[in-house]
Amino acid sequence: MAVSADPVADTRAHLAKTGWTYTFLADPKTDVIRRYDLLHPVEGTAGIARPAELLIDPTGTVRWRDLTDDYRVRARPEAVLEAFDRSLGSRL
C-alpha cells in the first residue's frame, strides 16, 4: 500500500498508465505524511513524502522499516521479503 502527496486524480492516472494494482492512497494535504514525520518540505506547496517503507503486523505494530538516506535508493523487494520472513520467524 503506497502513500504520496499526489491528488486522487493524479494517482488514478498514474495507475492507469502503469497498470499497478495494489492500493495507492492520496494525501495531498500531507496530514498523514506529517503524522508519520516523513514530510519533505517543498517551497510553495504542502510538501511531499520522503521515501520510506514500513512493515506493519496484524496488531498495527511496526516490525521493520527503511528510511533511506538517499532518495534514489529504495528498499529492494528481496529486502522487504527477508524482513517479513524474519519477523514471522521471531513470532514462532
Add this chain to the structure above:
Amino acid sequence: MARARNFLPLAGFLVCLFGFLSYFFVFFRFPLTRDVPWVSWLLFAAGLTLLGAGVLRAFRRPDVYRGRVTGPILGVLGLAVVGFFLFLTTVESRRLPVSAGAPKVGEKAPEFVLPDAQGRPVRLSELVAPAGSGGSWVLLIFYRGYW
C-alpha cells in the same frame, strides 16, 4: 592550408550529455543502474576521454587540427555536465529530513484514513485487522509522487 575538423571535443561533450540525460530518462527506472549509476559513470569516462584527446590534439597539432577555441569551451561544458550530475546524485539526493519522529520498530503505526485512487476511504486499522479475520500484514510505502 586547410586544417582538419576536430570532431573529438564535440563527440566527447555529446557523450557526456547523453550520459546525463540517459540516467534520468532510462537508467533511473532500474534499481541496478539507479542505486549506483555505473552506466552514467562509464559514459562520462568515455566522454571526458574523447574531450581530453580532442583538446590535446588541437593544441599539440595546431597545424593539423582545429578546435583551440571550441575545444576548451566544450571541455568546460562537459565537465560542468559531469559535475552537475555528481552534485545531483550525491549531495542533492541525500538532502532529506531527519524524520526523528517517524514510527520506530516496536511502535504502533499511527491510525489514518486516506482516499484510494477511486476516492474510497481506506482505514489502516481495518486493513491490519479486518473484521472476522486473523488480521493481515501491511507494507506501507511512502513515495515522492509523480509531480
